[in-house]
Amino acid sequence: MRWLVATIAETFVETARTTTLRLDVPSWPGHRAGQHVDVRLTAEDGYQAQRSYSIASRPGADRLELTVVRIDDGEVSPYLTTDAEVGDQFEVRGPIGGWFVWDGDDSTPVLLVGGGSGVVPLVAMMRHHARVDSVAPMRLLYSARSADDVIFRDELPTLAAGAHREVTLTLTRETSPAWSGRRGHVNAELLAELGWPPSVRAHCFVCGPTPFVEAVSGVLVDLGHEAARVKTERFGPTGE
Amino acid sequence: MRVVSRGFQGRARQPGGGLIPPGQYLVDDFPVLTAGPTPFTSLDEWDFSVVDETGAVVARWTWDEFRQLPAETPTVDIHCVTKWSKLGTRWEGVSVDTLLDGVETSAEYVLAFADGDYTTNLPLADVQDGKAWIVYGFDGDELEPEHGGPARLLVPHLYFWKSAKWVRGLRLLDEDLPGFWESAGYHNYGDPWREQRYWGD
Numbered sequence: 001m002r003w004l005v006a007t008i009a010e011t012f013v014e015t016a017r018t019t020t021l022r023l024d025v026p027s028w029p030g031h032r033a034g035q036h037v038d039v040r041l042t043a044e045d046g047y048q049a050q051r052s053y054s055i056a057s058r059p060g061a062d063r064l065e066l067t068v069v070r071i072d073d074g075e076v077s078p079y080l081t082t083d084a085e086v087g088d089q090f091e092v093r094g095p096i097g098g099w100f101v102w103d104g105d106d107s108t109p110v111l112l113v114g115g116g117s118g119v120v121p122l123v124a125m126m127r128h129h130a131r132v133d134s135v136a137p138m139r140l141l142y143s144a145r146s147a148d149d150v151i152f153r154d155e156l157p158t159l160a161a162g163a164h165r166e167v168t169l170t171l172t173r174e175t176s177p178a179w180s181g182r183r184g185h186v187n188a189e190l191l192a193e194l195g196w197p198p199s200v201r202a203h204c205f206v207c208g209p210t211p212f213v214e215a216v217s218g219v220l221v222d223l224g225h226e227a228a229r230v231k232t233e234r235f236g237p238t239g240e
Numbered sequence: 241m242r243v244v245s246r247g248f249q250g251r252a253r254q255p256g257g258g259l260i261p262p263g264q265y266l267v268d269d270f271p272v273l274t275a276g277p278t279p280f281t282s283l284d285e286w287d288f289s290v291v292d293e294t295g296a297v298v299a300r301w302t303w304d305e306f307r308q309l310p311a312e313t314p315t316v317d318i319h320c321v322t323k324w325s326k327l328g329t330r331w332e333g334v335s336v337d338t339l340l341d342g343v344e345t346s347a348e349y350v351l352a353f354a355d356g357d358y359t360t361n362l363p364l365a366d367v368q369d370g371k372a373w374i375v376y377g378f379d380g381d382e383l384e385p386e387h388g389g390p391a392r393l394l395v396p397h398l399y400f401w402k403s404a405k406w407v408r409g410l411r412l413l414d415e416d417l418p419g420f421w422e423s424a425g426y427h428n429y430g431d432p433w434r435e436q437r438y439w440g441d
Contacts, residue, residue: 051323075250084245089245091243220277227276
């Protein structure tokens, strides 16, 4: 798989720690919703560093979008979120991964459960759903720390307003009484209420930090979802 | 053409001393990556099988029997295709040579199979002659479920997805049969030193 030159065409600050990079990548071969990409940075002296990031943009979008959370002691994410500017270049190769993907080619219900930046590949799926006017009922449960940590804050209501799409936010550490939505972790009660009944054999996609994915995927199996229909993607403690 | 990322410094150049394959970076923790929920098989139900190329089960151990087999304690470096490498990891388990001892076969390939319907394929030679183990201990403790416990394959010279978690057996094959990730875009062999991450690498 070849390395391709990516040029930053636009940046968008999502939250204090999260930035979306919109990239021009000539000859990008296209991708499926849920896939990721390898990023390679090269310093003046030739030193290189690679990391993997989920793709945020929908298949067929004009630009490849990466939504990156800054890990303060990380090596690559501080550069991408803070230092890099429009016109700067790095290399990408991909798309990668043929398992954690949703193509929208059937009408089976879909459950998306994201924790923190784990929402990124799930939003790619939701954007794809909107683009192809899918009739598959799709629900996103998104757990963030606080209202200020919600990525895609402005777009989520628009996505949720479309037919066959629902978005539920739950905040785990929000202290402001102004937040009138749900609070607390994604747990068995919430998944029993808002996840699909196991009988509909929904496609389940769970993405987030390891403890989040362990907990949510375990609960889904306990609730009766088939393990083979629960697909997971994790960002480990080092997962910058 | 080299593409320099303006202003990128990178970390202090790592002192890996040639221990870190290209494109990898060192970690001290132990990230977890899996494709689905963590399966939990009770030790009463656990077994480990060797199936030959005719489909016959030619060896089988219960958990208790498996733990009676001679153990080794390899200390190895591991390299995950998602870019992290971890040096000097300490494991405890049974050499695959011990498990294949006495098995008559002309097979050239092996498919490791695991709970959760995970499989991964390797040339048989890559799990022989002291190159692979079925491990149940990590860093002095029993191997935790999220890291593949009760037992996982350990093939440290290949990317770590080849080291199947929750492994339950080895199936010998005359012809190569791509496993789970090998069918989903990842390299069939996976040598980290040749950076064989994906199809076509």
